[in-house]
Each structure stands twice: as C-alpha cells, then as structure tokens.
Amino acid sequence: MNKQEILNLLKEINYPGFSRDIVSFGMIENVEIDGKNVSIALKITTDKDEKKQTVVDAVKNILQETNAFENINVTLTNQGHTPPPTQQQKAPAGPTPLEGIKHIVAIASGKGGVGKSTVAANIAVALTKKGHKVGLLDLDIYGPSLPIILGFNESPKLTQDKKLIPLDRYGMKVMSFGFISGNETPTIWRGPLVGRMTEQFFQDVLWGELDYLILDLPPGTGDVQLTLTQKLRLSGAIIVTTPQDIALSDVRKGADMFRKVQTPVLGVIENMSGLVIKGHISGSNDAKMDIAGIGDVNVDENGDFEFQIDIFKKGGGVVESDRLGVPLLGEIPINKEIMDATDNGKPLVLSNPDSPVAQVFIQIVDRIQTILQP
Template sequence: MPQVTEQQILDALRVVQDPDLHRDIVSLGFVKDIKICGGAVAFTIELTTPACPVKDLLREQAYAAVSAVPGVEQLKIEMTAQVRGEQRTGPLIPGVKHVIAVASGKGGVGKSTVSCNLAVALKLAGAKVGLLDADIYGPTIPIMMGAGEEQPLYDGQKMYPVMRHGIGIMSIGFFLEEGKAVVWRGPMIGKALTQFLGDVAWGDLDYLIVDLPPGTGDASMSLAQLIPLTGVVIVMTPQEVAQQIANKSIAMFQMLEQTLNRPIPILGIVENMSGFINPATGEEIPVFGKGGGRRAAAQLNVPFLGSVPIDPVISESGDAGCPAILIDPHSAQAEAFRAIAGQVAARVSTLAHQGVK
C-alpha cells in the first residue's frame, strides 16, 4: 500500500467548494489538523459559522473526495466552526463579533418572534448568542424568552444579561413598572442604547441579535451610529401593502448608510405569517396572501431569507416564554426558523469574508 501524504489529502479536498464564498475549502483555510496513521486519516473542517446551511453537504463531499485517495482505509472528519469577524463591532462591545438588527416597517408582523427564534436557532447550532431588546416602546423579549420576572444583576460597574435558553438577554422591559408607559425622546433613546451596549457585560458573542422598534425611528439611527452593524434582517407579512412598508425600512437604512458613510447591508427579507397549513389536510391557506416577501426581495434586490407559516403554536409559545423552535424541533416552523438562521449566518460569513462591514 502506498503511504498517504498530507498533500494528497489537501489536493483531493480542493474539489470541495464553499458555495457562498465561491472558493475551495483548502484555499479558504478550513482544513485543519490532518492526521495520518497508516491507512487511517482524520482531519477537521472549520467552517465560518456553526449554523452553516451546507455543513452536511461539505462533509459528504469531503468524505467522498478523500475516500477516493489510494491507501485511505479509514476516515474521520470533524466539523467545527469559528465565526470570523473579530473585534469589528468597536470599543463599546469589544467581545461581540457581529451585530444583526431585526427591523420592520410596522409592529405586529412578528419581528420579536423572529428575533427570539433566530437567536435560539443560532444558539442550538452552537453559536454564542446575545439578544438585545431595543424596542423601548413595546419590549416583549423578556416575556417571549420566559424571563419576564427577572432582573439583571448589577455589580456596581456592569449589568449582566439575564440568561435564558442559553442566550444572554437585555431589555428595557426588565426595568419598567408593569402597565406604565414611557415617553422617550430621541436623545434618551440614544443614551439608553449606549448603556445597553457599553454598560452590559455581553462577554464573547458570535452574534448579538437586536430587536429594533418598528418603523423608521431614532432607535435604528442611534444603533447604527453607535456600532457598525453587520446587517439588517427585515421582517414583513405577505400582503401587498407590506411590500411598500418593507420598501420604506430598506430606504431608511440606505439613507443611514449614506449619512454615516458606513455600509449597513440588508441581510435579507423574512416573510412571516405566510399561510396557514391546515393540520387535517396539510393544505396551505394563504391567509395574508403568498409570496409578497419573495417579490419584495426581488424588487428591492436583496436576498429572500425564507418564510414562516402562521401557527397558533408560535404565538402560544411566545406567550409562554419558550420560542416555538424549542417546542417541537421537527415542526414546519422550527424547520423554517432553522433555515432562516442558516441563511442569515451564511450571509454574515460572506460579508465578513469580503471584509464588508
């Protein structure tokens, strides 16, 4: 039997392409720790996100490629991930690699629901995730994450995020008296956000998800001003009018981009409440129409990240403080949220790779 060499393994792996980065995994530096012992070969493929949607495909392709090398009798491939983008978010939150804002033109479209499930999906994939509720007018994250009764700890210097479902959470909701409304003016919003970023011990995070208030307001502006955003996820419902509203939110971020002279990439559009699947027949009833999100994405030339069906489980689980994705991992909605998280993570990886911020 010929002795297998490291070079042969690397050469074989050059046929495996990362479909998002359009390069082979060897030149991307993903292949690590090659160990050869006679006919037994082991190595690690280190991806740029644990939520990589093509993880299994890459593993299969690598397996096939290396199995075909003469002399390879046994093969073990370990898949790991290291999110790239270190220290890009600036001095306010030095341990956070990527800030992903979730926005919508209007309230009630499921922005907070998407934020929670996106955060949990990324966490379940193995990423370190934080969730900031920047919806100062209607903070719902504490309740949706089952932390409504909690108070963040304060050690005299820093506030500590409340941990739920493996995710560090911060929200103005933790500090409000129940039933009391708060009147916020622009500068106050900026100040509150500055504190929620700089005075909170977020620690090392791959992704900080920020649930923005609806509309085109001060919070979005303050956030984008305070820290470089890796990108924005726009949530909309499928109706025709929703398209115009999505259009407006995207236009606002484009304007902000120009004002701040800093890229604010739109990661894409999520269509929420896109049809109700009749549990008896499996037939889909398009309650609010269908395909609006995809059409809006095409029209605005931004990626379409996926759609989430209407399901009473989603609102019940939100009210109960346990995001739908955790209730039944095999449900259509869990599948949808995982797919969306994969798309978001892949887009973030691509942007980090291109050096776009």
C-alpha cells in the same frame, strides 16, 4: 440590458465553493447603468482575497460576453466586513464594550405586528443550539415583548462600577428594556432620551465574548434605529414583513433607511406566509372537496386532507427581496404552535424543534450563517 436582466445573468455565478449564486447570497450591492457603461458594486464579507477576485473576474467575464456594454466597472465595498480591532477603535461608532462580539444582526420591520420579536427570539435560540455564543437584546422601548416570549421578567444585577449583567435564558445572554422598566413602559420617551437609553445598552452591558448579538428593534425608522446605526457597525439587518401591500410599503422605508446609512441588508423573512389547514373526514377516502376560493382539495385514502389559505395575499417577501437584490431567507406560515410557544415563554425552536415550522427557523439560521461566514 436593464438592471433586472443583469441580476438574472449574475445568478449564473456561484460563490466559490458553494452551490448558491452571488445574487441569492446578497452580494450585489448596487447596479448602475449609464448607456454603454455599467458599474457593479459587490459586497463580499470574506477576508480571502482570492475568492473576491474570482467573483470580480466572473462578473466581468459574463457581462463582456453579452457585448451590451463598452465599459464594465466592478468594485468591492467594505460593507459587512469586520475591520481589525485597531480600525474599530479609530471609528467613532465602535464602543469598546462590543469589541468581543463577532456579528451584530438587527431584526427590523417598517411596521408593527409582523411578528418580528418572535422571529428574533427563535433565530437567537437556533443559533445557540448550533453551539454559538449568543446575546439577544430587545430594543423596543415602546413595547418590549422579550420578557413574555422568553417567559421571565427579572431585574438584571449591577456590578460595582454600575455595569448591567445580562440575564441568562436558554443558554444565551438576554437584555430588554422590559427588564428595566417592568410594567411601566416609557411610551412617552422621545428623541435624545431614547437615544441615550439605547446607547447605554451597548456601553453599560457586560456582553462579554459573543459570536452573535441579535437585536430586536422597534418598528419604523425612529430614534432607536438612528442611534444604533450611528454608534455601531452592524454586520447587517434582516427585514421581516408580512405578504400584504400595506406591510411592504412600510418595510421598503425601513430597508432603504439601512442602506442609506451603509448598513447591509442580509435578507428578507416573510412571516404569516399563509395558513395551513389540516383535517379529517370520516367515511371518505380518495375523494375531493370543492372549497370556495381554494378549489379542489384532495382527500387521501385515510380521509385526511390539507390545504393552504393565503390570508394576506402571497409573495410579498419575494417582491421585496428581489427589489433589494438580497435573498428571501424564509417563509414562516401562520401556525398555532408558534402562538402557544410564545404564550408559554419557550420559543418553538426549543419547545418543538422537529416541527416543520421550527425547521423553517433553523433553515433561516443556516442561510444567515452562510451569508456572514461564506
């Protein structure tokens, strides 16, 4: 059996109490095959030992039934598990200002221009609407876009001991490099200076008690990402990509970087996943149109039609999520509503929560919650 065949087999195992399988939950950390020996590393974030053991036993049993291996080794990793406060204090990467934060989730991409900041803002707002205490931190020092996406650009206040007070927006706590630098974005900052500024946003910001802190990272694998993974224990990273090959190439570098520094990848989001075209033809009904590159498009009895154009190919998110062995959290289409909401400074999940695209963001958040709190 090869790795993909094993993953397909493990998809038959549902996580205890859920109808979803352990592969789609992103619980398969690693699969190593050496002749007749196989080692499976599981990443299970629950504190309930009986659930962990149930999954371990199920993996062993289903692999034994294949008679493909003589030795089957199933282990549990600590990735994604939140240690007790005493352990956090011993770890050099656990600054005290973040002790009250339950989950820190990085929204990342290997390439700029994939809509990562818009995705991060809508995820944060959707979590807030579900009753969670949420913080949103824009760490893109070279091009902070959060002030535009959220429609405000104020300067944060300082306490007497020089701590930054995050701004309140749409029921969540918000901080951005853009609030500090204004229009003078320090695009020439490099290396240690960027690292110090990044660390300062954790040590010197009064986040307080939060259920989720969502981090909007700059694209790539540079100084901000390095500082972040060295100083903080992240609950995980979510990788945003677009479907085309050039974006996937860069995304793979980013995803592999997180894994090398022991940060779990929670899942993949495919943004700009096709363009839906809707229209109406007067005087026509129950007909068909032949559109070049698309084929036949049905026109209903009212003269309305709808079809999708895959501008950037199709399925890039599926390819990367399968490669990583993590779930595809959602596919977000190109949509004018998203653009308008961003330009107006009010994320789509707030401005039109019942729209189909807003519902995609809400479904993504449901999956994130399930992964982090199974």
